[in-house]
Amino acid sequence: MDTNLPKSSHPRLVIIGCGFAGLRLAKALKHDPVQVVVIDRNNYHNFQPLLYQVATGALEADSIAYPIRKIFAGQKNFFYRMADVQRVDTAANTVHTNIGDIHYDYLVLATGSLTNFFGIESIEKNAMQIKSIPNALNLRSYIFQNFEKALLTEDPVQRQALMNIVVVGGGPTGVEISGSLAEMRKHVLPKDYPELDLQQMQIYIVEAGAELLGPMSPQSQRDAFEYLKELGVNIRLNTSIKRYEDCKAYYSETEFIPTENLIWAAGVNGAAVPGLPDAVVARNKRITVNRWNQVEGFTNVFAIGDVANMVTEDMPKGLPMLAPVAIQQADHLAENFRRLAKGQTPVDFKYHNKGVMAIVARNKAVVDLPKGHFRGFLGWLTWLFVHLMTLVGFRNKVVALTDWAFSYFSSDQALRLIIRPFSRRDVKDDKGKKTAEHQASTPQYNPTPPAIQTPAA
Known part of the structure; x- marks a missing residue:
């Protein structure tokens, strides 16, 4: 005991x-x-809001994690058990x-x-998620592995599926990783894969609701939509992914997007x-x-x-x-x-909303405060400052700031490493249990991407 x-x-x-x-x-x-x-x-505290940057190579995993025992070093009434x-x-x-x-x-x-996979078994088994550091590292490896495979295949249909990325969920996580992937397509991938025609690479964000960033203000929703549109992201509103199998993300019984890279950010x-x-x-x-x-x-x-x-x-x-x-x-x-x-009666909790924010890309962010909204470069700086100050540990703050500065001035991301090759048969759920092996096959491909949709008024 x-x-x-x-x-x-x-x-x-x-x-x-x-x-x-x-x-x-x-x-x-x-x-x-x-x-x-x-x-x-886990023996570390994980800063989840920045997991997507680990997944896209902007930050290394140890810059958003901090050992629990080190955090509480010197606190005499504290004990930890892994x-x-x-x-x-x-x-x-x-x-x-x-x-x-x-x-x-x-x-x-x-x-x-x-x-939350909403009971869709094929998605739970085959989609990638971003809820933990292992998830983020697996996703990063998997995306770059698929680009390596795209270089080798002579089948244009299979190559397209390997390059396409579908992000399901238009909340902050979905918007942020879509924007980060679009910047990677523009600034990073052309340097690494000059043999590939990256104009064929399609990035989709699929949202079941009528707007992106549902919990935020209408201004932020419109701004995020325009930012992603400028970055060339295909936006599908009022659309749900019904199932995902054989490298096909079905949004109806017969219509699908061919992709080997389905990122599930649709709910928790x-x-x-x-x-x-x-x-x-x-x-x-x-x-x-x-x-x-x-x-x-x-x-x-x-x-x-x-x-x-x-x-x-x-x-x-x-x-x-x-x-x-x-x-x-x-x-x-x-x-x-x-x-x-002290034998006193507890007091009721009252939540004080100090604001919410989301970053889309460099110099592109939206911020909602209780008494106002702003966007663009100022919003981007605000997002950087708040997240930098919230990171645990002085070293993590310095490393994150250095990596961000390098990426900003060089338009590059240095962490394009496949440290541990990843296979879908290695996919594990949030509880660490292995899920079923992914069964892949060559998908059909419609070269005309779905049109960008205008958000509801």
């Missing part, structure tokens, strides 16, 4: 997950009379993991989110932990909490960040799954723990 954790006279608070929420909460409790135990399957959580036993106040059982007095679920579910009652797990796998981030029906179990489903009058579908929400909830819960320790 307790995997060699020391006994303490203070209550033990176990945090599952060291993303934005778990990291912030553990740091906020540094000087409190509580034993903080963090459980995570483990996979199997389930929680709320009756026994125990977390069951692959390394043993850990007892808790308070439990905080900060497990984040998983990719909460990463609910097994063992909780079904009644507290919503349809999107988020855990229902009250205004104290307390899981319904429990006094010592809490959830924060993406996995927490906090419904308010302003947001009947729950607070957005964004890093600022996770950080604010962590700070608020730390303060409520102090109030509980």
